[in-house]
Amino acid sequence: MQLRASAAVLLFVGLCLNLSGCGSSYSKPGTPNPPPPPPPPGTTDVLTYHNDNGRTGQNLTETTLTTSNVNSAKFAKLAFYQTDGLVDAEPLYVANQSIPGNGTHNVLIVASEHDTVDAFDADSGTILWQTSMLKSGETTSDNRSCGQVSPEIGVTATPVIDRTRGANGVVYVVAMSKNGTTYHQRLHALDLALGTELLAGPVDISATYPSNGGNVVFDPKQYKERVGLLLMNGVVYTGWASHCDIQPYTGWIMGYSASTLAQTTVLNVTPNGNEGAIWMSGAGLAADTSGNIYFLDANGDFDTTMNSNGFPANGDYGNAFMKLSTTGNQLAVADYFEMANEASENASDADLGSGGAMVLPDLNDGTGHTMHLAVGAGKDSNLYVVNRDSMGKFTSGSNKIYQQLSGKLPGGVWAMPAYFNHTVYYGSVGSPIQAFAITNAKLATSATAHTANSFPYPGATPSISANGSSNGIVWAVENSNPAVLHAYDASTLNELYNSNQASASRDHFGAGNKFITPMIVNGRVFVGTPNGVAVFGLLP
Numbered sequence: 001m002q003l004r005a006s007a008a009v010l011l012f013v014g015l016c017l018n019l020s021g022c023g024s025s026y027s028k029p030g031t032p033n034p035p036p037p038p039p040p041p042g043t044t045d046v047l048t049y050h051n052d053n054g055r056t057g058q059n060l061t062e063t064t065l066t067t068s069n070v071n072s073a074k075f076a077k078l079a080f081y082q083t084d085g086l087v088d089a090e091p092l093y094v095a096n097q098s099i100p101g102n103g104t105h106n107v108l109i110v111a112s113e114h115d116t117v118d119a120f121d122a123d124s125g126t127i128l129w130q131t132s133m134l135k136s137g138e139t140t141s142d143n144r145s146c147g148q149v150s151p152e153i154g155v156t157a158t159p160v161i162d163r164t165r166g167a168n169g170v171v172y173v174v175a176m177s178k179n180g181t182t183y184h185q186r187l188h189a190l191d192l193a194l195g196t197e198l199l200a201g202p203v204d205i206s207a208t209y210p211s212n213g214g215n216v217v218f219d220p221k222q223y224k225e226r227v228g229l230l231l232m233n234g235v236v237y238t239g240w241a242s243h244c245d246i247q248p249y250t251g252w253i254m255g256y257s258a259s260t261l262a263q264t265t266v267l268n269v270t271p272n273g274n275e276g277a278i279w280m281s282g283a284g285l286a287a288d289t290s291g292n293i294y295f296l297d298a299n300g301d302f303d304t305t306m307n308s309n310g311f312p313a314n315g316d317y318g319n320a321f322m323k324l325s326t327t328g329n330q331l332a333v334a335d336y337f338e339m340a341n342e343a344s345e346n347a348s349d350a351d352l353g354s355g356g357a358m359v360l361p362d363l364n365d366g367t368g369h370t371m372h373l374a375v376g377a378g379k380d381s382n383l384y385v386v387n388r389d390s391m392g393k394f395t396s397g398s399n400k401i402y403q404q405l406s407g408k409l410p411g412g413v414w415a416m417p418a419y420f421n422h423t424v425y426y427g428s429v430g431s432p433i434q435a436f437a438i439t440n441a442k443l444a445t446s447a448t449a450h451t452a453n454s455f456p457y458p459g460a461t462p463s464i465s466a467n468g469s470s471n472g473i474v475w476a477v478e479n480s481n482p483a484v485l486h487a488y489d490a491s492t493l494n495e496l497y498n499s500n501q502a503s504a505s506r507d508h509f510g511a512g513n514k515f516i517t518p519m520i521v522n523g524r525v526f527v528g529t530p531n532g533v534a535v536f537g538l539l540p
Helices: 342-347
Strands: 075-082 092-098 104-111 116-121 127-132 160-162 170-179 182-191 208-211 214-217 230-232 235-239 252-257 263-268 293-296 321-325 332-337 373-377 383-387 403-405 423-427 433-439 463-467 470-478 484-489 495-498 519-521 524-529 532-538
Touching: 092 160, 092 519, 160 230, 208 263, 293 373, 463 519
Parallel strands: none
Antiparallel strands: 075 532, 092 104, 104 116, 116 127, 160 170, 170 182, 208 214, 230 235, 235 252, 252 263, 293 321, 321 332, 373 383, 383 403, 423 433, 463 470, 470 484, 484 495, 519 524, 524 532
């Protein structure tokens, strides 16, 4: 888990575009906004999408925000940090970062679709540095005749930060750009304190992969890097999505050395077929502590002819729940689950790949056995729980899976879940956030709690703040206009606060932004928007 306490790394593996005003701050209309009150000394980092490589979304070191003080009388929007473009990536946070010649700051890293990365002082909003990902003569990419990311494509995926690399730490960012009719996808390594390019970067992303007919070639204009970057064992992993299913495209995962930016490994999961993109509504590639990667593949060709080990003979895994090994930093398919009705799901675009995978902590099944599980869900409204040691593969006519909760996520999932205190939280489209308690390594077959309100498309990706196992709060953003930040008691899902409650639109922060994930750290809640980041916390 990439949450850092001041003295040591704490591993909690228990583990639309309306550019209208962003609402007022907490000051009265007509008066200048006072500076936000200072937070407690920063002790925790958020260095990767959804807090940790398991993508659990939980910060278990939050001592300021509690179920008693998160309410409209004590908690509010404190500030708004403007950016030059759409914020699709989750903001990241670094506590107590030394900036040469400029003291020590809590730093908020924000990437925009205008190909800009900003480092804000997280407490004051002052820009510490700002770096463009564009080379001379370049612009951001056009939207590639696809409205999924529009009007421009720059940095879409959540970056990842390595505080131990180099003199000051490194921010790894994938950015798309173009020069005339030539498109580029590049991996950048930015100095965390200065924003300067490191490691002789950036490097252009290119790849080939063997297929039965020769090689399949990565074309940068046909793809966007949508899923959050994964940093594991010195390698930065990226996964690639299409633009509105515009062909040709296939399913690429690539790894790059965190120390040199050299490409170390490439895998294609539909090399002899079509489609099979990796997008997961912006969720990050997930990983367990044994170095395995998990993701949900989108609709695409799946080979129903198996080899002797039960794997597709031609290596095509469209619409599968995937497990990749990384032995020797080389990607390979280690296991998978494919539903029996894959043909109809692929044909109707009812794919699994709209949701994100989450690795659960080790769980006891009540008979002394430790279970290693992961969960995932997509458009078909089913919640799939896989045994990471034996995921089920493919059997015609039946699903050989650890647990399947059919139809429990109405509207389908264009988001990812969160985990806290033996509970999994899901926010499907047009539905409430639901809590599924875990007993003896099995999810409850029906929700054990749910919110009173529902969430329009794309549903909600919850995040969790807690102090250990106490004061658990579920946070989620409603994609509406104005957007709404909600906070719920994690044990009951009773609402504690929402940003519509205060009078005079005090806590409004503008229009919603699909797939955005609230980030909670050190007494603050940060929410990406179409033109900046809204900052919430306790009133002075």
